[in-house]
Amino acid sequence: MNNRNSTTDKKYTNSRSRILEAVAKSKPAATPLPDLRFALSDNETQPELVSSFEQFVQGVGGRVFQLEGAGAIRDYLQKEAPTDGLVINRVEEIGPIDEVPESLSTLDTLQRAYIRGKIGVAENGAIWVDETAMGKRIIPFICQELVLVINAEDIVPTMHQAYNAIQVNGAGFGVFIAGPSKTADIEQSLVIGAHGPVALTVLILK
Amino acid sequence: MSKHATLAAQFNADEARTDWHDQTLWWVRQKRDKAAHSLPEWEQLRQWASEIKNHTLSHLDTYLQQFEENAIANGVNVHWAADAAEHNAIIHQIIKANGVQGIVKSKSMLTEECHLNEYLLKQGIEVVDTDLGERIVQFRKEPPSHIVLPAIHLKKQDVSDTFHDHLGTEKGNYDPQYLTHSARKHLREKFLAADLAITGVNFAIAETGGFVVCTNEGNADMGAHAAKIHIACMGFEKIIPRAEHLGVFTRLLARSATGQPITTYTSHFHKPGPGQELHIVIVDNGRSRQLGREDFRNSLKCIRCAACFNTCPVYRRSGGHSYHTAVAGPIGSILNPNLDMKANADLPFASTLCGSCSNVCPVKINIHEQLWKWRQVIAKEGLVEPSKKAGMKFMAWVLSKPALYRSMGALARWSMRKLPFLVNNQLNPWYKQREMPKAPRESFQSWYKKQQRS
Numbered sequence: 334m335n336n337r338n339s340t341t342d343k344k345y346t347n348s349r350s351r352i353l354e355a356v357a358k359s360k361p362a363a364t365p366l367p368d369l370r371f372a373l374s375d376n377e378t379q380p381e382l383v384s385s386f387e388q389f390v391q392g393v394g395g396r397v398f399q400l401e402g403a404g405a406i407r408d409y410l411q412k413e414a415p416t417d418g419l420v421i422n423r424v425e426e427i428g429p430i431d432e433v434p435e436s437l438s439t440l441d442t443l444q445r446a447y448i449r450g451k452i453g454v455a456e457n458g459a460i461w462v463d464e465t466a467m468g469k470r471i472i473p474f475i476c477q478e479l480v481l482v483i484n485a486e487d488i489v490p491t492m493h494q495a496y497n498a499i500q501v502n503g504a505g506f507g508v509f510i511a512g513p514s515k516t517a518d519i520e521q522s523l524v525i526g527a528h529g530p531v532a533l534t535v536l537i538l539k
Numbered sequence: 540m541s542k543h544a545t546l547a548a549q550f551n552a553d554e555a556r557t558d559w560h561d562q563t564l565w566w567v568r569q570k571r572d573k574a575a576h577s578l579p580e581w582e583q584l585r586q587w588a589s590e591i592k593n594h595t596l597s598h599l600d601t602y603l604q605q606f607e608e609n610a611i612a613n614g615v616n617v618h619w620a621a622d623a624a625e626h627n628a629i630i631h632q633i634i635k636a637n638g639v640q641g642i643v644k645s646k647s648m649l650t651e652e653c654h655l656n657e658y659l660l661k662q663g664i665e666v667v668d669t670d671l672g673e674r675i676v677q678f679r680k681e682p683p684s685h686i687v688l689p690a691i692h693l694k695k696q697d698v699s700d701t702f703h704d705h706l707g708t709e710k711g712n713y714d715p716q717y718l719t720h721s722a723r724k725h726l727r728e729k730f731l732a733a734d735l736a737i738t739g740v741n742f743a744i745a746e747t748g749g750f751v752v753c754t755n756e757g758n759a760d761m762g763a764h765a766a767k768i769h770i771a772c773m774g775f776e777k778i779i780p781r782a783e784h785l786g787v788f789t790r791l792l793a794r795s796a797t798g799q800p801i802t803t804y805t806s807h808f809h810k811p812g813p814g815q816e817l818h819i820v821i822v823d824n825g826r827s828r829q830l831g832r833e834d835f836r837n838s839l840k841c842i843r844c845a846a847c848f849n850t851c852p853v854y855r856r857s858g859g860h861s862y863h864t865a866v867a868g869p870i871g872s873i874l875n876p877n878l879d880m881k882a883n884a885d886l887p888f889a890s891t892l893c894g895s896c897s898n899v900c901p902v903k904i905n906i907h908e909q910l911w912k913w914r915q916v917i918a919k920e921g922l923v924e925p926s927k928k929a930g931m932k933f934m935a936w937v938l939s940k941p942a943l944y945r946s947m948g949a950l951a952r953w954s955m956r957k958l959p960f961l962v963n964n965q966l967n968p969w970y971k972q973r974e975m976p977k978a979p980r981e982s983f984q985s986w987y988k989k990q991q992r993s
Contacts, residue, residue: 359831457800471764505810518672522715529757
């Protein structure tokens with residue numbers, strides 16, 4: 334690599350090959366990888382998975398609405414419309430797709446963002462969102478309220494099934510999101526709304 | 540007294556705070572238990588995690604090269620650093636080459652280990668730590684005292700005073716919500732103004748050349764997506780072979796750390812964002828030496844969950860700063876003697892060897908056995924304190940002479956009953972913060988002999 338400080342050049346010529354040589358010399362005798370044949374918990378029905386998922390989303394500080402049909406979505410949007418501020422929609426079922434502004438200072442005023450989640454995880458309430466659904470990588474983090482929209486049939490039991498269902502490098506960036514941002518760094522008192530959204534809403538479409 | 544014991548005594552001077560620290564970390568340990576017990580397959584997950592890490596260490600050179608190749612194909616700049624100085628110099632070089640002004644950093648114990656902030660400050664470059672706990676200790680010019688809960692040694696009054704001084708918050712307002720939101724506002728400005736974001740790495744995937752960063756606050760993502768340049772720093776042991784292995788580690792990490800079912804954000808970075816630059820610095824800094832130490836190499840399996848901190852009776856009662864290193868607690872006490880055996884010779888002795896750390900470790904590191912083995916290495920190297928050495932020699936002498944041992948036992952029992960001031964005084968550390976039980980009249984041996992006769 335060319336990024337090397339000239340003053341340290343002599344001591345550190347070719348750290349890469351020296352590190353790799355040292356590792357090759359020091360590594361222990363080969364051991365096999367475990368076989369991760371996980372009993373896919375097909376004993377859980379889809380309604381049970383949805384119910385567990387809902388409980389975990391609430392447990393990590395999010396709100397959940399189960400919506401069946403276009404009418405239910407319209408009713409939700411009417412009732413829960415934000416009173417003011419910038420809203421960006423990236424989900425077809427919600428309405429026309431909005432262009433994402435480039436300016437960070439504009440995005441800093443983002444009140445709400447609607448984003449499509451691909452997979453939900455019943456054991457922890459996490460939702461996989463990839464870059465293609467976000468419009469811009471920072472959107473799900475910079476908004477005050479994040480609304481993730483997910484299909485009921487896309488909820489899987491555990492992280493094992495979730496990683497089977499997604500392609501981690503399908504886009505340049507992807508993230509599992511479980512709840513609004515939070516911290517307990519002051520005396521272990523839980524505070525919702527650290528640096529990311531202060532609220533998370535999950536819409537489960539049936 | 541050893542360095543750890545001296546610093547622990549300072550921490551213990553505030554008894555109420557020590558009790559709070561002890562109980563709060565025990566509460567975190569209990570949350571971990573609850574989360575672990577909710578999964579019937581928990582032990583299977585630990586076994587898998589341990590085997591994946593063992594396998595990875597045994598093929599580490601191959602996986603590192605595979606990771607590098609895939610990362611480069613993804614458009615990432617890969618750098619290799621033999622030690623802390625080279626790690627810092629690489630980052631400094633990127634800063635200079637790009638005329639970077641604002642720098643934000645999310646939690647990375649590696650950058651603490653390399654003292655990156657101090658190094659850059661000497662070059663006149665300021666780094667803003669964005670994890671709330673780390674920002675608090677940065678304002679106070681203190682190191683983090685815990686790898687997951689950096690400000691666990693502080694009370695909300697301390698945080699309030701610190702924020703009043705640095706952020707102009709209301710004096711005497713101790714409300715954690717108010718204080719957190721003030722920090723949120725302050726750090727939003729820093730995120731939006733930053734040109735460069737530095738993050739750590741929780742897992743690096745050889746198969747795809749990508750890496751995973753876990754946070755609850757969203758600070759790693761706010762930084763990495765807002766800034767033009769993102770540098771991710773990783774110790775070379777962060778590698779895992781395949782993406783499917785993340786299923787095992789993401790199920791273990793947060794449950795072991797805080798009892799959460801998963802961290803709020805589990806972010807997977809593969810390619811630089813549009814118009815952005817992505818760098819990865821792969822660091823050795825003594826790790827290849829540790830890999831070559833048969834008794835200690837599997838300390839490199841650590842995923843930095845800090846479950847061993849929270850359960851440790853010594854850590855809970857002595858505080859992270861008493862370990863005087865970037866990574867405290869039981870795992871730090873087996874990692875740090877590798878970095879500097881002489882400076883950290885006290886740490887393997889800061890343990891009761893109760894084994895609780897090994898029992899909670901999600902990747903099954905035999906922590907307490909390694910602590911005991913480090914003691915032997917340190918003794919062989921002649922790095923044990925003279926007082927401890929003399930005491931051990933005396934004990935060995937007494938224990939090798941049964942008659943002497945019995946008469947000394949009788950003398951000790953008699954003096955504890957009749958002349959307690961002889962033993963319960965300032966010269967005897969066993970009586971510090973401790974009441975001794977009443978001494979029995981006879982020894983177990985003489986009682987046992989009587990029972991045999993009757």
